[in-house]
Amino acid sequence: MAKANIAVKPLTPSIGAEIEGVNLARLDDDGFATVHQALMDHLVLFFRDQDITAQQHLAFARRFGEVEPPHPVFDRVAHAPEVTVIEQHGRVGVYNDEWHTDVTFRRRPPLASILHCQVAPEVGGDTLWASMYAAYETLSEPIKRLIEPLTAVHDITGGFMETWLDQPDGGIAAMQKAQAANPPVIHPVVRTHPVTGRPALFVNRSFTVAIRGLSRVEGRGLLDLLLTHAEQPSHQVRFRWQAKSLAIWDNRVTQHFAAADYAPHHRKMHRVTVIGDEPFFRA
Numbered sequence: 001m002a003k004a005n006i007a008v009k010p011l012t013p014s015i016g017a018e019i020e021g022v023n024l025a026r027l028d029d030d031g032f033a034t035v036h037q038a039l040m041d042h043l044v045l046f047f048r049d050q051d052i053t054a055q056q057h058l059a060f061a062r063r064f065g066e067v068e069p070p071h072p073v074f075d076r077v078a079h080a081p082e083v084t085v086i087e088q089h090g091r092v093g094v095y096n097d098e099w100h101t102d103v104t105f106r107r108r109p110p111l112a113s114i115l116h117c118q119v120a121p122e123v124g125g126d127t128l129w130a131s132m133y134a135a136y137e138t139l140s141e142p143i144k145r146l147i148e149p150l151t152a153v154h155d156i157t158g159g160f161m162e163t164w165l166d167q168p169d170g171g172i173a174a175m176q177k178a179q180a181a182n183p184p185v186i187h188p189v190v191r192t193h194p195v196t197g198r199p200a201l202f203v204n205r206s207f208t209v210a211i212r213g214l215s216r217v218e219g220r221g222l223l224d225l226l227l228t229h230a231e232q233p234s235h236q237v238r239f240r241w242q243a244k245s246l247a248i249w250d251n252r253v254t255q256h257f258a259a260a261d262y263a264p265h266h267r268k269m270h271r272v273t274v275i276g277d278e279p280f281f282r283a
């Protein structure tokens, strides 16, 4: 599994690989092609010891496509606002400890997200990813047939409610402003990957708020079934961070979860997301 000096080492059969022999600040076209193919095959890739600046992080992201504008809720790097800062000091702040796919409240949710560790907590703070190909493939045939024609509503307020409610004024004005700038969108419940052609489950706990055409009780029950199924450990890989570790994931076919088990330690990440296509399902 090596091309030039790049080694791709799978961590599970369905998701995750460590990549060795790469300096992301100096990646030639052949190296990029190997990394891109590994991402299609393994969905999330891990690199150690990547001593890159915010600008180099952005430059790597731009090789995959146009990057997302600055995040509507999280902090930003001052001189590179497309680089989101995800930081917790001890017990202060709201954690990212819910299974989710990034920014599905947009019409074109990210193709990929790239997370670069600035400060790793002494203990804890791992991130987990789950394959939504595996989640779809392991559903029973009757449930697959049921969900394939369905579409669902994704809403920014689903995922950031706690962040806003934490604000001294209750955050209602901020919530309304964010929702006005990011109105709810409709996505298929099963999406076809535009490169591999494989189907993947495409609902998540943070932003999927309703399934169209079902009653509220039916929609909640079905979402609960799909999310509980998607979040099973057999679809997952878990990564232990060190400073300068970098992870890139295919956001179209994965969910992730940042374990909130590291207080009182400090954890700081930089994240860049690459704009994706409009999700579609092809039977």
Ligand code: SIN
Pocket (backbone or CB within 6 Å): 086, 096, 102, 113, 115, 126, 127, 256, 257, 258, 259, 269, 271
């Ligand atoms: C994210 O949810 O995109 C960030 C995950 C993490 O901080 O580990």
